[in-house]
Amino acid sequence: MHSEQEQLRHQYLEAIGVSSWLSCAELPGATPTPDWVNDFQYPAPDIPFSSDRDRASHARAQLGLAKEGFATKAPATAKSSDDSVQNMSAARAALGLSAQSQAQTDAKPAVSAQPPEESLEERAEAPSIEPAVVSATPVFKLAFLRMGDLLVVDSLPPQGGAFGENYVQLAQAIARSVGADGEQGQVFMLPWPVFASKTLDQGREQAVIAVQHKLSRELSNTSVKAVVLFGEAAAQMVLNCEESLAELQGVMLTVKSGVKAVASHSLTEAMQLPGVKQQVWQDLQGLLAELKHV
Numbered sequence: 001m002h003s004e005q006e007q008l009r010h011q012y013l014e015a016i017g018v019s020s021w022l023s024c025a026e027l028p029g030a031t032p033t034p035d036w037v038n039d040f041q042y043p044a045p046d047i048p049f050s051s052d053r054d055r056a057s058h059a060r061a062q063l064g065l066a067k068e069g070f071a072t073k074a075p076a077t078a079k080s081s082d083d084s085v086q087n088m089s090a091a092r093a094a095l096g097l098s099a100q101s102q103a104q105t106d107a108k109p110a111v112s113a114q115p116p117e118e119s120l121e122e123r124a125e126a127p128s129i130e131p132a133v134v135s136a137t138p139v140f141k142l143a144f145l146r147m148g149d150l151l152v153v154d155s156l157p158p159q160g161g162a163f164g165e166n167y168v169q170l171a172q173a174i175a176r177s178v179g180a181d182g183e184q185g186q187v188f189m190l191p192w193p194v195f196a197s198k199t200l201d202q203g204r205e206q207a208v209i210a211v212q213h214k215l216s217r218e219l220s221n222t223s224v225k226a227v228v229l230f231g232e233a234a235a236q237m238v239l240n241c242e243e244s245l246a247e248l249q250g251v252m253l254t255v256k257s258g259v260k261a262v263a264s265h266s267l268t269e270a271m272q273l274p275g276v277k278q279q280v281w282q283d284l285q286g287l288l289a290e291l292k293h294v
Contacts, residue, residue, distance in 0.1 A: 135203035140233035141191045147175040148182020151224045155231020155266045163187050167267050178288050211237040219256055226287055227255055231266030250283040262287040
């Protein structure tokens, strides 16, 4: 079966003008075949090729010449070493150096240069490099609502908190209780962090900058006389402080020349926890007295 396939393959090749047999004769115009091709056998026989015998003979001859050259140069090297010693002795005698002084010089150990040690004062004066401190990203949500000459900033739950109608009604009631009148503005929401990114700097410093920017716009565009800060996040961001709400609530503070501020519990706590509305009313008493004198 195999021979039939081979014959069929040769017939196909011959039909398209291709010879499937390697010609042993020299092809016209081709480079002459080297002699080693005629000696090539696979696998290699035990008897080395003629070219291998020629190379081995040539290598042995080169090795013999190298040994003779080394033997000839060895006495000359020894003689040159003796001449060098005699020349060194003559030079020392001309300079007046004795063999003993030369031996002492040779025996003297080499002293390596040591860098001067830093004094304690220099070490103390060297500036220390402090590692960069990356502040944690605060998480909060603030709602800004202007009611006449009163600005309300409320702290909402960060997850899903919305300033709905019930929040607006409670803020209106508080504004009327302190005597604030005027047009009501639109609710502005400021969630933090703004972007869901781990590479952007959204630490506390950047959060304070964003809140202060919004506060400046509200205070510059309106005739706001007082700011009510509901919740710890609103108080800390607007006042740029780290004190807790327990330390800030009910204390009259100034956010701008002629603009007072007071902090209390968030509107969420006032609507969900009993007794918080009464505490909010007590915290606003100082602001109520301040607005009566304006």
